[in-house]
Amino acid sequence: SDSEKGVYPYYMLKEIDEQPNVMRKLSKKYLDENGTPVIDEKLLDVMKNSDRIYIVGAGTSYHAGLVGKKQLETLTGIPTEVHVASEFAYEKPIFSKKPFFLFLSQSGETADSRQVLVNVNKDHYPSLTITNVANSTLSRESDFTLLLDAGPEISVASTKAYTAQIALEAILAKALGEHLGDQRAQDFDLKAQLSLVAQGMQTIVDEKDKIDEISQDYFVNATQAFYIGRGIDYTVSLEAALKLKEISYVHSEGFASGELKHGTIALIEDGTPVIGIITQGFTAGLTRSNLMETAARGAKTLTIVRKSLAQDDDTFVIPDVDELLTPLLSVIPAQLLAYYTSLNKGLNVDLPRNLAKSVTVE
Numbered sequence: 001s002d003s004e005k006g007v008y009p010y011y012m013l014k015e016i017d018e019q020p021n022v023m024r025k026l027s028k029k030y031l032d033e034n035g036t037p038v039i040d041e042k043l044l045d046v047m048k049n050s051d052r053i054y055i056v057g058a059g060t061s062y063h064a065g066l067v068g069k070k071q072l073e074t075l076t077g078i079p080t081e082v083h084v085a086s087e088f089a090y091e092k093p094i095f096s097k098k099p100f101f102l103f104l105s106q107s108g109e110t111a112d113s114r115q116v117l118v119n120v121n122k123d124h125y126p127s128l129t130i131t132n133v134a135n136s137t138l139s140r141e142s143d144f145t146l147l148l149d150a151g152p153e154i155s156v157a158s159t160k161a162y163t164a165q166i167a168l169e170a171i172l173a174k175a176l177g178e179h180l181g182d183q184r185a186q187d188f189d190l191k192a193q194l195s196l197v198a199q200g201m202q203t204i205v206d207e208k209d210k211i212d213e214i215s216q217d218y219f220v221n222a223t224q225a226f227y228i229g230r231g232i233d234y235t236v237s238l239e240a241a242l243k244l245k246e247i248s249y250v251h252s253e254g255f256a257s258g259e260l261k262h263g264t265i266a267l268i269e270d271g272t273p274v275i276g277i278i279t280q281g282f283t284a285g286l287t288r289s290n291l292m293e294t295a296a297r298g299a300k301t302l303t304i305v306r307k308s309l310a311q312d313d314d315t316f317v318i319p320d321v322d323e324l325l326t327p328l329l330s331v332i333p334a335q336l337l338a339y340y341t342s343l344n345k346g347l348n349v350d351l352p353r354n355l356a357k358s359v360t361v362e
């Protein structure tokens, strides 16, 4: 059944492998045969009338929100902010005249996010929850719900919920953009794109042996590792580093690659692995030169690069998809690298120390 490991040694690997299918299911559920989004018109009307979208989430869901901001702003033109749920109460943003709240939560039970929603409801602002769990608290207490239908996610480190949230945010952004008459949203062939994404994910998850080898060569004995990127690739580098640190205990961080020279580069030692994520034509050259700067100081550099930007010596070449969807592919080698590093260190991949799947205290 869905919640059994079967032949897999750990749930995390099973959940990584399920991602192509999760993409296909979302596409089938939320896009009709013509590729038109099937999203509640009432929800789109409410969102259309808002002047700003506030995305709220924790952990991996927060990282999915950072990608959603880019998708929503590109396809709808509505300014979008992303907030860490636990900070919201104390660093309360100044609300626009007509705010709309989008909660992202795999479990729908995270206390920090629930607390924000309690306050949003007190002020009678409209809200949507995107979650994997029907009838969860966040789902019940917000005005609208969109379900990820990714199947139970059991491993503490979130994988398929991240990609499912990003795919569903893209569908929502396209639906809202079309509702607003946005040409880019209308032209965005998300059905075809999600099918390319599913195929691309399959190609990457089939490269497990190579990723296992790289994990042994570069990461198992590393004390620190860095992911770098710009724009949307920077947001993925945050998630990639989180995966590695939470299950392998290698101290890893994601950085905006242009910021390295302002401090971080002092951390680079002989053999420090630095992975560049390069999927946007506009920033590819800059990130490559930042990688070279780290190599000149002893780093072992690796790359995750989309095919049309790839060079001969790139480490992971991921298939080409629309620039708003590249996180769905660039994150996969990082998930697998975290998995194998944890496994090769003999750790319990699914149950890392000090962490819980769902944190129901503030």
Ligand code: G6P
Pocket (backbone or CB within 6 Å): 058, 059, 060, 061, 104, 105, 106, 107, 108, 109, 110, 113, 156, 157, 158, 355, 356, 357, 358, 359
């Ligand atoms: C916990 C988990 C993370 C997760 C976060 C938010 O800290 O360990 O993997 O990203 O909660 O969970 P949620 O269910 O709200 O997405």
